[in-house]
Amino acid sequence: MKHIIEIKKVTKKYGDFTAVDNLSLKIQKGSFFGLLGPNGAGKTTLIKMLVGLLKPTKGTILIENQKMNRDNTFIKSKIGIVPQHINLDKELSVRENLIFSAKLYKIKGNQLHQKIEKLLAFSDLKSIENRLSKKLSGGMQRKLMITKALVNDPDILFLDEPTVGIDVNHRRKIWDMLKGMKAMGKTIILTTHYIEEAEYLCNQIGLMDQGKIFYCNTSDALKNNLGKFTVEYFNTEKITEYKYFQSIEEAKEYAHSLDTHYILRNTNLEDVFYNFTNRKVQ
Ligand SMILES: Nc1ncnc2c1ncn2[C@@H]1O[C@H](COP(=O)(O)OP(=O)(O)OP(=O)(O)O)[C@@H](O)[C@H]1O
Ligand SMILES: [Mg+2]
Numbered sequence: 001m002k003h004i005i006e007i008k009k010v011t012k013k014y015g016d017f018t019a020v021d022n023l024s025l026k027i028q029k030g031s032f033f034g035l036l037g038p039n040g041a042g043k044t045t046l047i048k049m050l051v052g053l054l055k056p057t058k059g060t061i062l063i064e065n066q067k068m069n070r071d072n073t074f075i076k077s078k079i080g081i082v083p084q085h086i087n088l089d090k091e092l093s094v095r096e097n098l099i100f101s102a103k104l105y106k107i108k109g110n111q112l113h114q115k116i117e118k119l120l121a122f123s124d125l126k127s128i129e130n131r132l133s134k135k136l137s138g139g140m141q142r143k144l145m146i147t148k149a150l151v152n153d154p155d156i157l158f159l160d161e162p163t164v165g166i167d168v169n170h171r172r173k174i175w176d177m178l179k180g181m182k183a184m185g186k187t188i189i190l191t192t193h194y195i196e197e198a199e200y201l202c203n204q205i206g207l208m209d210q211g212k213i214f215y216c217n218t219s220d221a222l223k224n225n226l227g228k229f230t231v232e233y234f235n236t237e238k239i240t241e242y243k244y245f246q247s248i249e250e251a252k253e254y255a256h257s258l259d260t261h262y263i264l265r266n267t268n269l270e271d272v273f274y275n276f277t278n279r280k281v282q
Contacts, residue, residue, distance in 0.1 A: 004029040004156060004187050005050065010059030012045050012211075019045040021211030022059070027189065027204070032182050034202030035191040035213075038277055042211040043191040044084055047160050050189070051081050063156065077105065080149035084160040084191075086141055087148075090134035094125050094144055097133055102151040115151065123147040123177060139170025146177060157181060159190040163197060175201060199269045207276050214276065222272045230271055231255045233262035242271060 227244025
């Protein structure tokens with residue numbers, strides 16, 4: 001099967017407000033898909049519909065060719081969810097949180113024990129397995145949330161801002177876990193506000209705003225589309241301006257014509273995102 005997820009003309013309204021607007025998208029099996037967009041773009045609403053927590057007002061979501069809905073336990077058994085907000089049982093230890101989740105999938109006995117040990121090793125949480133989750137740092141809580149989402153060995157993992165507020169070291173460890181998941185052939189869909197996170201992890205990036213995905217491509221294609229080279233300079237009002245060029249020659253020619261200090265550099269995904277969101281505001 002080529003496309004593991006197919007979103008067909010999906011709209012979600014909260015009362016009169018349209019949070020997701022007639023959105024269509026296909027995601028290939030084994031992809032690491034990054035959903036970027038400003039606050040309120042509709043990312044969480046879309047993820048919640050993909051995992052069956054919210055019902056679309058219109059449209060259809062197919063996962064592994066089956067229609068997703070709240071009661072489709074077969075699909076639900078194939079997905080893992082890491083929500084935007086902490087979903088740990090704070091009064092349970094690390095190990096107990098995992099056991100609790102595994103039992104929801106009816107994993108028992110020796111299989112349960114082996115599974116928990118494997119997950120604790122994979123996530124590097126073994127040394128703190130007996131610590132109450134309320135006593136974990138933010139980074140460890142996020143790691144535990146991801147580990148918890150893996151108890152049913154999902155084919156597809158949905159992560160809504162998994163590294164928000166996490167320091168660089170923990171973020172790197174979480175990135176390693178996610179790269180490990182990708183290497184195992186899992187399909188991963190992640191929302192983030194950290195552009196470098198999307199650039200580092202994702203082979204496909206969707207730029208979302210006002211309930212729509214406006215651009216969807218590889219990071220390189222998005223950068224090339226804008227222009228591979230950026231000239232960054234102060235204009236006469238001392239405001240930073242950015243100009244994008246397809247060739248280094250054009251960029252140099254423009255830069256040399258400026259009578260102000262400039263930086264000539266490769267375009268990055270942040271430029272793409274900045275240009276995208278400011279285009280929308282104009
Ligand atoms: N339950 C709800 N009732 C009414 N409006 C809602 C509800 N949930 C979300 N919204 C609105 O829908 C829009 C999209 O929200 P959503 O949480 O999907 O955005 P987001 O892209 O995840 O934002 P963020 O980056 O801040 O997490 C926002 O304007 C939000 O206020
Ligand atoms: Mg959100």
